[in-house]
Amino acid sequence: MAKTGPQRYPGASTTYWYQSAWGGDSMESNVIVWHTTEGTSLPSYSGGAQAPNFTAVPDFKNKRLLWYQHFDFDTSARALVNRPGGVETNTLNVCQVELVGTCDPSTHKKWGSTPHLYTSELPDWVIRDLAAFVKWAHDQHGVPLTSAVTFKAYPGSYGSNGVRMTAAKWNSFTGHCGHQHVPENDHGDPGLFPMGAILDHAKGASTPTTPHQQGEDSDMPTTLGLYSTTDRPLVPGKWTTLTVEKTDIVTGANAYTASVMLTVDGAPAGGTLQGRFYHQRTDGSRWDSGIVERPTTAGSSFVDFPHAGSIAATEKLRFEVAYFPATSGDEKSVTITTSRVRGLYWK
Numbered sequence: 001m002a003k004t005g006p007q008r009y010p011g012a013s014t015t016y017w018y019q020s021a022w023g024g025d026s027m028e029s030n031v032i033v034w035h036t037t038e039g040t041s042l043p044s045y046s047g048g049a050q051a052p053n054f055t056a057v058p059d060f061k062n063k064r065l066l067w068y069q070h071f072d073f074d075t076s077a078r079a080l081v082n083r084p085g086g087v088e089t090n091t092l093n094v095c096q097v098e099l100v101g102t103c104d105p106s107t108h109k110k111w112g113s114t115p116h117l118y119t120s121e122l123p124d125w126v127i128r129d130l131a132a133f134v135k136w137a138h139d140q141h142g143v144p145l146t147s148a149v150t151f152k153a154y155p156g157s158y159g160s161n162g163v164r165m166t167a168a169k170w171n172s173f174t175g176h177c178g179h180q181h182v183p184e185n186d187h188g189d190p191g192l193f194p195m196g197a198i199l200d201h202a203k204g205a206s207t208p209t210t211p212h213q214q215g216e217d218s219d220m221p222t223t224l225g226l227y228s229t230t231d232r233p234l235v236p237g238k239w240t241t242l243t244v245e246k247t248d249i250v251t252g253a254n255a256y257t258a259s260v261m262l263t264v265d266g267a268p269a270g271g272t273l274q275g276r277f278y279h280q281r282t283d284g285s286r287w288d289s290g291i292v293e294r295p296t297t298a299g300s301s302f303v304d305f306p307h308a309g310s311i312a313a314t315e316k317l318r319f320e321v322a323y324f325p326a327t328s329g330d331e332k333s334v335t336i337t338t339s340r341v342r343g344l345y346w347k
Contacts, residue, residue: 018048103191157188270326
């Protein structure tokens with residue numbers, strides 16, 4: 001099927017583009033399914049195996065969303081369950097959007113003062129930027145500015161929740177819904193999502209919106225490129241902060257996207273390399289991103305750890321890695337032989 005209309009959302013970064021590796025079916029999308037990542041940073045999506053079409057990451061300092069595009073608008077993504085013998089989900093004219101944040105009130109409480117989005121209490125600037133995307137999808141692709149479903153608060157939205165569509169309703173549905181509404185799925189995100197307010201904003205009931213160009217009003221991004229061939233041993237089970245030319249990958253930035261790529265020698269197949277970014281604060285405390293896991297392979301292991309987020313002016317972005325052998329009791333160290341960091345950051 002031919003795809004019509006512009007396939008890239010204006011201003012969206014394609015740094016984490018998965019269509020080349022994971023393909024997808026061409027279609028004419030007339031449904032948008034909304035998700036929450038249940039995290040505070042851009043997920044790795046298992047290297048794209050579970051990725052949506054778009055991810056919206058909050059930039060709290062500048063009060064805007066940073067958009068990342070992983071597939072064309074009219075190419076099927078991979079964030080929904082699709083069981084054999086039932087309806088189609090990912091491939092049924094569906095564009096999928098993940099919002100970095102949570103719909104779970106217990107998670108919201110646990111995160112406390114850590115900057116994050118909670119869908120039951122989205123700030124106006126998030127509604128504004130989501131509405132800009134909704135309006136673009138309507139104007140360029142004809143996605144209706146409608147949502148004939150009820151968004152329930154989590155955890156009541158999980159599983160058989162009373163709002164999940166039947167196969168027949170799903171097959172004929174157009175407009176906007178959430179993961180909680182899709183048949184063959186049990187997730188309850190995005191919870192009590194303010195779909196009505198977003199649609200009203202997109203229709204012009206509020207101040208008109210336009211897509212925000214990433215980097216607009218905050219200068220052009222600075223390219224991040226670090227490289228090291230210094231051997232670095234990894235002791236099993238111990239986290240090691242990595243130095244790639246320098247320890248502090250980014251300082252004084254407000255938004256960034258970065259990938260650490262490592263070549264590791266001496267690790268038998270079946271082991272695990274874990275990596276995470278963290279924000280080091282001046283008082284000695286730190287904020288940790290989610291852990292990304294990569295398997296070790298026979299010979300050299302080539303692994304990557306992507307991340308995106310925002311930091312305070314006084315924080316320093318760092319990365320640490322840990323090695324866990326396949327065999328219990330194996331205490332032999334492995335060696336990082338090559339380290340690379342690639343990305344962009346905005347001052």
